[in-house]
Amino acid sequence: METQWPLVLFTLFLCLSCGLMLFQGIIATLGKGSSKFHQAAIITSAVSLAVGGIAVFFHLKHWERIFNGFGHITSGITHELILVVVMFVAFIAGFIMLRKGRDLGRVMGIVFIVIAVIGGFVTAHSYDMYARPAWNNIFLYLYYYSSLLLLGAAAIWTVASICKEPAELCKTTAWWTLVCALLSLVVVIAAMVFISNITPSTIDGITFYTYDPTHQAVDPSGSLAVGMSSPLFWLGAVVIGCVVPAIVAFLAAKKSEQAAKPALPVVALLCGIAGGVCYRVVLYMVAIASYVYFF
């Protein structure tokens, strides 16, 4: 299927925003982080959500009818719209608390965590449709959660280092980034193996193809592993998107002074974003209809 760039950016920045929310919630629940840090995290998360929201407007042909989007509760887009509103309400509530000199506290931290976890599910669920076998499986959910975790961990590490939080907190967030990058690496490779091995019987006897109709996505060689999509997958999603953030986070996690400087977390975040874009584009490349009647 043709890449829908606005949706690529929307899911990317939604995952970034939810991920930031998740790790900020964890830090708030642990009673850590200065007010300045938490305010900066909320602003970063809100800006990320706004950028994603603006991107999605470019996808809609009638954006002026956007409020119609609340009109059908079974729709994934309706769920996403509700999620975005709930997230902004939580951001405003948290920001006001901080501006009044109060801590976010355990309750608000848990609220942030719950919203972020639901956000990951909602993002994946919107694209879970049986017409697209490459999306209609558990790996879509696992990927969006792994993306949320990696982007969120790298972003909260970045915010912590820029806000000059204690080295211990920066080091902790570097460890989180390392674990999330490795988790993301496992998920994208497992997803590649699964998608490359979707057999015709899984999709009711109809062979499904990549964007090149002469090459089956289900052929034993696996188009994601060695086919036309492989550079984008291996170099983009795996090396830049997972391995580089993992290496960077590992280097920082070993030394507190490195973790406290913004350079390494910024590299991890940018690579995570680039990898996220690459994998989302791959998801569109393999998203062929269940019953391929026409090309």
Place this chain on the structure above:
Amino acid sequence: MSRYAVITDLNRCVSCLNCVVACKEANGVPIGNFWIKILRVGPNPKYPGATYPDVEMYYLPVSCQHCERPACVDVCPTGASHKTENGSVQIDHDKCIGCQFCVMACPYGVRYLNVEQGVVEKCTRCYQKTNEGELPSCVTACGGSARFFGDLDAGYGDFRSRLDENGNNISLLDTSYVKPFTDDQVYALPDSGNGPSDRFILRNRVWR
């Protein structure tokens, strides 16, 4: 609630494309968009290992299947895609925001974005005609009299095609036009739980 459907006798379809042209003319379908398309299935070997001339083929007209549980309706965020009282799936242009999730969710690939109007469109089964008791254009224009329109709940006897020389609609059960068929010769497109409503009659061929 009725279950209006189109039944196509594939043994009569000659791929004349009259249905495609009539659909375009009746509904103003934009260039590049097709609310009905004809797929050639075959030539395929009649039995494993068979070669020419032991081959067979047929033509398969594919359009919106007006499913019982349409995925396009489930994913539509605005309610623009909806089921009507006669069982057909329609799109309210004034509600559509052009998000195209219905295009992604349709397993048959029969929905198109009307770029000029910024809304998604597909076969309406000529709602403007069938609502007034007329037949869809693809049915009346069918060069092989292969397509029949009717209510599945009312049985095959309710399905009608173009007018015969006496000015009466041809019935699907009129054996002077339509060769007899059995229930096991009536097929539907693959079902993923959506329940496609259109039916296809195919005799002496393997449904593929």
